[in-house]
Structure formats: structure tokens, C-alpha cells
Amino acid sequence: MKTRIIRLLFFMLLVLTLSGCDLFGAISSISTDLPPLTETTTTTTTTTSNSDTGLSSSTTIVQGVTLTFIENGGIEINDITFPYGTVIAQPQTTRVGYQLVGWYTDANLTLPFNFSNPITASTTLYAKWSVIQVPVNLIFSDGTTLALQVNYGTTVADIIASLDTEIMSYVGGIFSDLEFTQSISYSTVITDSLTFYIHHK
Numbered sequence: 001m002k003t004r005i006i007r008l009l010f011f012m013l014l015v016l017t018l019s020g021c022d023l024f025g026a027i028s029s030i031s032t033d034l035p036p037l038t039e040t041t042t043t044t045t046t047t048t049s050n051s052d053t054g055l056s057s058s059t060t061i062v063q064g065v066t067l068t069f070i071e072n073g074g075i076e077i078n079d080i081t082f083p084y085g086t087v088i089a090q091p092q093t094t095r096v097g098y099q100l101v102g103w104y105t106d107a108n109l110t111l112p113f114n115f116s117n118p119i120t121a122s123t124t125l126y127a128k129w130s131v132i133q134v135p136v137n138l139i140f141s142d143g144t145t146l147a148l149q150v151n152y153g154t155t156v157a158d159i160i161a162s163l164d165t166e167i168m169s170y171v172g173g174i175f176s177d178l179e180f181t182q183s184i185s186y187s188t189v190i191t192d193s194l195t196f197y198i199h200h201k
Helices: 002-033 156-162
Strands: 064-070 080-083 098-104 123-131 133-140 145-151 171-175 194-200
Touching: 145 156
Parallel strands: 064 123, 133 194
Antiparallel strands: 064 080, 098 123, 133 145, 171 194
């Protein structure tokens, strides 16, 4: 009886021993396959490959258009290039003695360009000008007065020549003061509002 018990105990011990070796081996194998927790990282990769996303992509090339300016005596404006369909404000330039009327698409200045519309083609634009009008007052020694509007750059001689023949016959001299002491040359160029005092012959 004792012998049987001893054999049974030995057999159970042997089974437990063998089972314990397999368990510890499995645990050891698992532990060597797993990386340490402190070294675990997550990487996100974004790709635009068509084979990965299943989507097609396209590239839109924006066509550029250029405005070229012919200033016709005004200060130069550099050419402007911008995307097709752009709307821009009217470029400004200046010219002594003139006001800018606008920009035209023809050299004869008959076709105005509309800057409120999208620009869809490269274009050459021409500046149109109007001469500035300068007010000039003529006061005669007999009390007669005459108000004129003359072009910027007009000379005193031009003004006198424009008067009626009857009036011109009475012009004895042109002065800048009512006392007729400061004479004005006939070659004087008008660039601003002036009052002339004309002495009768």
C-alpha cells in the first residue's frame, strides 16, 4: 500500500514538474518576443499615392495675363502680371498740366477699358489725358472785367491773341497789380489761377 502511495506521489510530482517546465518556457518565450513598454511608439504616415488612397489628384495651372501700359507722356507704370480672371483697380499715373481721363485699348483712344470686369487676356492699354483748365481774370483800367478758362501752359501772348480785335486795340499793357506798376511779360506761362490788370491805351 505504501509502495503504491509513494509511486502515485512520485508520478504526480513528475507530472507537475514537467508541466511547470513547459509553462515557464512558454512565459519566457512570450516575454522575449514582446518589446519593453517604455520603447513602444506610434507612427502615422500620410501618403498621396493613388494606389493607397484610391483617389485621383490633379494639378491646376493658373494662366497669367499681363497688362502693358502706354502712358502717353505720363509717369511710367511697370507691366502688371496676375492670374487669369483677376479684377484690379485702375492704375494711376500723373502728367504735368493734365488730368488722367482713363485707359483705352486702342491707340486712337476710342475704346475705354473697363476695370470692373475680370481680365482674361493680356492687353496693352493707352492713357488718355485732358489738359487742365486754369482760370484767368482780366481787369481793365475802365473797370471792365473778363473771366477766362485757359489751357495749362498757355502764354500771356496767347491770351491776348485770343481776345476780340476791338478789345486788343485798347490793350496798352498787362500788369499784376491794380496800380499798373508790375508789368507782366507776354511770354509768361500760365500754370495757376491769375488776375491780370490791363491798362487801356
